Amino acid sequence: MNGHSILKYVFFDIIRNKWLVIYTAVLFALCSGIIYLSRDETKSIASILNIVLIIVPLVSIIFGSMHFYNSKEFIQMLLTQPVKRSAIFKAEYTGIAISLSFGFIIGAVTPLLFTGISKAIFLLLFAGIFLSLIFSAIAFYFSISIDEKVKGIGILLFLWLFFSVLFDGIILLFYLMFSDYPLEKFTIFFTLLNPVDISRIMIILNLDLSALLGYTGATFLKFFGSASGLIITIVSLCLWVIIPVFLANKKFKRKNF
Amino acid sequence: MIKISRLNKTYNKLKALDNVDLFFEKGEIVALLGPNGSGKTTLLKSILGLVLPESGDIFVNGKNIKRDFRYREMIGYMPQTASYPENLKVEEVLKIIKDIRNKKEYEDELMKELKIEEMYCKKINALSQGMKQRLSAALTFLFDSDIIILDEPTAGLDPASADYLKMKILKEKTKGKLIIVTTHIISEVEELADRFIFMHEGRVKIEDGIDKLKVQNNGFRKSISNLFKEYEWS
Numbered sequence: 375m376n377g378h379s380i381l382k383y384v385f386f387d388i389i390r391n392k393w394l395v396i397y398t399a400v401l402f403a404l405c406s407g408i409i410y411l412s413r414d415e416t417k418s419i420a421s422i423l424n425i426v427l428i429i430v431p432l433v434s435i436i437f438g439s440m441h442f443y444n445s446k447e448f449i450q451m452l453l454t455q456p457v458k459r460s461a462i463f464k465a466e467y468t469g470i471a472i473s474l475s476f477g478f479i480i481g482a483v484t485p486l487l488f489t490g491i492s493k494a495i496f497l498l499l500f501a502g503i504f505l506s507l508i509f510s511a512i513a514f515y516f517s518i519s520i521d522e523k524v525k526g527i528g529i530l531l532f533l534w535l536f537f538s539v540l541f542d543g544i545i546l547l548f549y550l551m552f553s554d555y556p557l558e559k560f561t562i563f564f565t566l567l568n569p570v571d572i573s574r575i576m577i578i579l580n581l582d583l584s585a586l587l588g589y590t591g592a593t594f595l596k597f598f599g600s601a602s603g604l605i606i607t608i609v610s611l612c613l614w615v616i617i618p619v620f621l622a623n624k625k626f627k628r629k630n631f
Numbered sequence: 632m633i634k635i636s637r638l639n640k641t642y643n644k645l646k647a648l649d650n651v652d653l654f655f656e657k658g659e660i661v662a663l664l665g666p667n668g669s670g671k672t673t674l675l676k677s678i679l680g681l682v683l684p685e686s687g688d689i690f691v692n693g694k695n696i697k698r699d700f701r702y703r704e705m706i707g708y709m710p711q712t713a714s715y716p717e718n719l720k721v722e723e724v725l726k727i728i729k730d731i732r733n734k735k736e737y738e739d740e741l742m743k744e745l746k747i748e749e750m751y752c753k754k755i756n757a758l759s760q761g762m763k764q765r766l767s768a769a770l771t772f773l774f775d776s777d778i779i780i781l782d783e784p785t786a787g788l789d790p791a792s793a794d795y796l797k798m799k800i801l802k803e804k805t806k807g808k809l810i811i812v813t814t815h816i817i818s819e820v821e822e823l824a825d826r827f828i829f830m831h832e833g834r835v836k837i838e839d840g841i842d843k844l845k846v847q848n849n850g851f852r853k854s855i856s857n858l859f860k861e862y863e864w865s
């Protein structure tokens with residue numbers, strides 16, 4: 375059997391999962407609500423951005439790991455048959471990544487389309503898809519490595535908290551401690567270590583919301599607003615997908631079932 | 632048909648397989664014996680590629696199975712605990728596996744005898760343990776594979792199904808297949824096996840027992856129980 379038919383069964387399984395539908399519906403309700411309540415387009419995009427940055431990584435992590443843990447029997451069944459391990463991994467990851475991206479597009483992007491097409495929507499689409507791909511890959515890596523479901527999901531939730539909240543706190547602390555030094559360049563580098571921050575800054579700077587960034591905004595704007603900055607942003611987001619996918623695949627190939 | 636050389640597998644410092652060397656020929660039924668935790672399942676899973684050993688090689692029909700997957704076409708495997716996707720119906724599981732194997736002809740004798748059709752519309756999580764075992768047994772023989780690997784096949788089966796399965800094993804042997812079976816039921820070894828392998832703490836202790844024990848005057852069963860006792864205290 376080739377990878378396509380495994381993918382078919384993975385999709386068949388995911389589509390029957392009610393949580394994907396709930397995720398899409400909640401996202402849709404939230405985003406439509408925001409658009410309806412605040413008539414100011416830039417403001418509503420900023421609010422939607424904040425929701426997307428919190429919810430998309432969280433749902434990708436939980437949905438990705440739950441799916442992997444629940445698919446263990448299916449995977450074991452396939453592994454006793456003449457099927458290549460990497461074909462199973464590819465099908466599972468592709469299935470999750472595509473489903474989460476579609477959930478995001480339908481839930482968060484379609485309500486925005488009613489306000490008209492803008493650069494902001496395009497950027498949000500871009501960021502949401504990347505975050506879905508990145509965090510489901512991270513979820514796969516840890517679910518493959520850790521057999522106990524509770525422990526695996528626990529670690530993943532901590533990681534989500536780290537990237538969404540703690541990371542910025544640590545940088546701020548660092549900033550305050552070394553406030554006498556010119557640290558803007560370091561901050562830019564640190565930002566690239568957090569996919570949530572990359573996405574946030576990419577959108578904020580391109581939407582002229584950079585006043586929100588305080589006094590480092592100028593340096594950021596100079597970097598992320600430039601052409602080379604944009605390329606570096608895209609490259610680092612791609613690396614944030616490729617590296618976890620690569621590591622997860624490697625783990626999967628060596629796992630004992 | 633299967634050659635295993637210097638196979639080692641460790642689970643966090645515990646040696647589950649310790650330098651295992653074995654050879655299996657076609658047309659024989661080999662019983663794999665040993666106390667709980669002696670490494671029987673680990674050995675069988677290594678042959679299937681479910682467990683990846685640290686060192687050593689396994690050859691199936693002369694080909695090293697490392698990084699290969701096609702050789703599993705030749706194997707029908709019944710795991711110790713059957714695992715199928717819980718939310719699928721029996722019918723769907725069968726469809727998927729047939730789709731994977733992509734074979735036109737089926738050996739569906741067991742499907743009838745083990746009454747699999749009756750549970751077609753049931754979901755896997757609605758099956759009893761024994762029903763799952765029956766499904767698993769039927770699937771093992773479905774593709775007429777040259778190598779049949781059975782990990783405690785009769786555990787949990789009702790007597791009628793167990794007898795039927797044993798008969799099937801003997802019948803398949805006459806087709807020239809290799810059958811490897813683990814069991815804790817000594818009478819089964821006597822009924823089925825041409826020889827047995829005895830494992831203890833990951834090591835092969837006896838490789839071709841049976842004829843010697845069968846002719847000993849105190850009987851086969853007693854001899855095997857003695858064997859288990861001997862290693863229990865070592």
Ligand SMILES: Nc1ncnc2c1ncn2[C@@H]1O[C@H](COP(=O)(O)OP(=O)(O)OP(=O)(O)O)[C@@H](O)[C@H]1O
Nearest residue numbers: 642645647665666667668669670671672673674711
């Ligand atoms: N996934 C695993 N993680 C850690 N240790 C394991 C794992 N699987 C097996 N072991 C250990 O490896 C050893 C061999 O186990 P194995 O399942 O091969 O035994 P067995 O001979 O099949 O036993 P039984 O007769 O109970 O089926 C045992 O000590 C077991 O605890």
Ligand SMILES: [Mg+2]
Nearest residue numbers: 671672673711
């Ligand atoms: Mg076992």
